[in-house]
Amino acid sequence: MGFIEIKTTIPGPRSLDLWKKRKDAVPNGISTNIPIGVSEASGALIRDMDGNCFIDLAGGIGTLNVGHLPPGIVEVLKEQLDCFIHPVFSVTMYESYIQLAEKLNRLVPGTFPKKTIFLNSGAEGVENAIKIARRFTGRPGIISFERSFHGRTFMTMSLTGKVKDFKQGFGPMATDVYKVPYPYPYRDEQTTDEELLNSFHRLFQTTVDPRDVAAIMMEPVQGEGGLVVPSATFVKGVRKLCDQFGIVFIADEVQTGFARTGKLFAMEHFDVEADITVLSKSIAAGIPLAAVTGKADIMDSPKQKELGTTLGGSPLGCIAGLKVLEMIEKENLTDRANLIGQQIKKRLAHSSSFIGEIRGIGAMIGIEIVKDQDTMEPYPEMVKDIVKKCYENGVIILTAGAYGNVIRLLPPLVITDAELSEALAVLESVLSGLEKEGNC
Numbered sequence: 168m169g170f171i172e173i174k175t176t177i178p179g180p181r182s183l184d185l186w187k188k189r190k191d192a193v194p195n196g197i198s199t200n201i202p203i204g205v206s207e208a209s210g211a212l213i214r215d216m217d218g219n220c221f222i223d224l225a226g227g228i229g230t231l232n233v234g235h236l237p238p239g240i241v242e243v244l245k246e247q248l249d250c251f252i253h254p255v256f257s258v259t260m261y262e263s264y265i266q267l268a269e270k271l272n273r274l275v276p277g278t279f280p281k282k283t284i285f286l287n288s289g290a291e292g293v294e295n296a297i298k299i300a301r302r303f304t305g306r307p308g309i310i311s312f313e314r315s316f317h318g319r320t321f322m323t324m325s326l327t328g329k330v331k332d333f334k335q336g337f338g339p340m341a342t343d344v345y346k347v348p349y350p351y352p353y354r355d356e357q358t359t360d361e362e363l364l365n366s367f368h369r370l371f372q373t374t375v376d377p378r379d380v381a382a383i384m385m386e387p388v389q390g391e392g393g394l395v396v397p398s399a400t401f402v403k404g405v406r407k408l409c410d411q412f413g414i415v416f417i418a419d420e421v422q423t424g425f426a427r428t429g430k431l432f433a434m435e436h437f438d439v440e441a442d443i444t445v446l447s448k449s450i451a452a453g454i455p456l457a458a459v460t461g462k463a464d465i466m467d468s469p470k471q472k473e474l475g476t477t478l479g480g481s482p483l484g485c486i487a488g489l490k491v492l493e494m495i496e497k498e499n500l501t502d503r504a505n506l507i508g509q510q511i512k513k514r515l516a517h518s519s520s521f522i523g524e525i526r527g528i529g530a531m532i533g534i535e536i537v538k539d540q541d542t543m544e545p546y547p548e549m550v551k552d553i554v555k556k557c558y559e560n561g562v563i564i565l566t567a568g569a570y571g572n573v574i575r576l577l578p579p580l581v582i583t584d585a586e587l588s589e590a591l592a593v594l595e596s597v598l599s600g601l602e603k604e605g606n607c
Contacts, residue, residue, distance in 0.1 A: 170222055170585070171220060171562070171589060171593070172561070173219050174217065175217045175219060176559075178203050178204075181204060181215075182202060182203045182216055185204040200225075203558070209236045210579060211223050211235070211578060211582035211583070211587075221561050222586050222589060222593075223578065223579065224562060224564050224578045225564060226577040228422070229448045229531075232449035232452075232579065233494050233579070234579040237452055237490075237494065239493075240490045243489075247482055247483055252483070255477055255478075256479075257476075261485075263485035264485050266489060267283075267285070267485045270492060271458055276432055281460055281462060282467065283460040284479075285458055285485065286458070286459065287455050287456070289457055291320070291479065292459050293318055293419060294318075296382070296417050296443045297309055297322055297326075297381075297382065297384070298473075298474070299469060300417060300465070302473070303415060303465045304381040304413065306379050308380035309380070309381060309383075309384060310380060310383045311327070311345075311383075312346065312385060312392075313347070313348050315349065315389060315391075319333065324340065325340035329391065343375075345375055347363075347370055348366050349389060349397065350395065350397040360400045364401065364405070367405075377412035377414065378412065378413075382416070383416055383417065385416070385418060387432075388428060388433055388528065390422040390423070390567065392568065393535065394531060394568075394573060396526060399437040399438065405439075415442045415465060416439075416441045416442045416443070417443045417445065418432075418434050419445050420432055420444050420445060421448050422531075424444075424449065425446075425450060426580060427449065427530060427531050429504045429505040429508065429528055430529070436528060444461065445459055446460065451488045455484060456488055498581070500581070503530075507580065508527060508531070508532055510584070510588075511530075515534065515594070518595045520602060521549060522537075523543055530576075532575075532576040532577075533567060533575055536550050545568075549601065550566050550572050551566075553601065554566060560593045560597065
């Protein structure tokens with residue numbers, strides 16, 4: 168007997184009822200990709216209100232690296248609730264905040280003294296990283312990349328390199344933000360790393376003096392941008408530019424952190440140390456938490472009270488964060504991420520002529536869907552069909568990419584081989600069925 172159980176049409180009657188209530192109570196701007204109401208979840212499995220069971224390959228958009236409802240984390244959360252909930256760190260200290268800061272200071276890449284602040288979300292982490300870099304350098308300018316995603320707040324929306332779904336109609340954007348191209352080997356294999364790095368020099372010649380640039384903000388692997396992986400040469404080139412002009416290198420590891428890419432942090436793949444690293448999503452297994460970890464002298468540049476948040480770094484988040492790091496180490500989830508990625512790539516490599524490329528590192532996998540492998544024309548309509556047919560058959564997946572034509576797989580790293588195999592069988596069947604329809 169498999170793990171998937173489908174007892175009703177999807178969505179079922181109770182989920183449909185909840186969907187109707189949602190439409191009345193929640194604004195249109197908040198999206199829900201999969202129209203089911205969750206009743207319980209564990210590991211890589213989700214059961215909906217109608218009794219249907221799904222295998223989750225979305226992982227809360229990278230928030231659930233240690234899975235749904237990890238028992239050890241539930242246990243420490245209950246213990247914390249018996250002590251206190253949130254006295255607010257800016258009023259009184261508590262041990263878990265400092266313990267987690269100390270641990271991240273040791274673990275985040277960088278052979279230099281580090282300090283850490285805690286916040287609520289990835290976007291808030293990015294905002295504070297920008298504040299710190301500007302305060303440290305005394306400069307206003309920030310450079311980010313085309314197709315990047317850094318959040319939906321005012322500054323993070325301005326940094327994001329995609330208009331549709333994120334920026335359209337919300338302008339004007341923040342000033343002193345500049346974009347340069349990010350590698351996309353599948354679609355632009357002719358452009359070399361050297362030519363891409365020269366984009367910075369053109370920017371410095373035509374648009375902004377490098378002495379006015381505080382920071383370069385970079386995702387080590389673009390998530391929303393399509394699971395695109397740059398070369399080590401490119402990342403090292405960006406690091407060299409930062410060193411040359413006194414620019415702070417900020418790594419946005421919100422989605423790539425905590426073993427997702429087969430290393431604890433994705434920057435380790437490139438042997439590059441960022442000055443500031445932004446972390447969130449899987450940091451606390453779904454409890455709201457973000458961290459900004461960086462060089463001690465940079466982090467100390469804001470004066471007292473210039474950084475802060477009322478709810479950030481809550482005891483619940485910090486205690487969960489400590490347990491997440493323990494789980495990653497004890498269960499060797501970095502190696503597990505690599506094995507998951509290898510299985511996905513091997514299984515799907517020749518499963519459909521609609522697949523232009525399967526890419527990614529660790530268990531952060533993108534499958535680019537095209538109408539034709541020679542022309543590489545994006546096929547977002549097909550991706551929508553794939554997502555729908557997958558959840559109707561018990562598998563939850565997400566999309567990504569500048570053209571909306573990339574299937575994004577971010578399964579919990581605790582998914583079993585049997586669960587993964589069953590989920591991939593569904594995806595293979597969906598792809599095969601759509602291919603047959605297309606050839607009719």
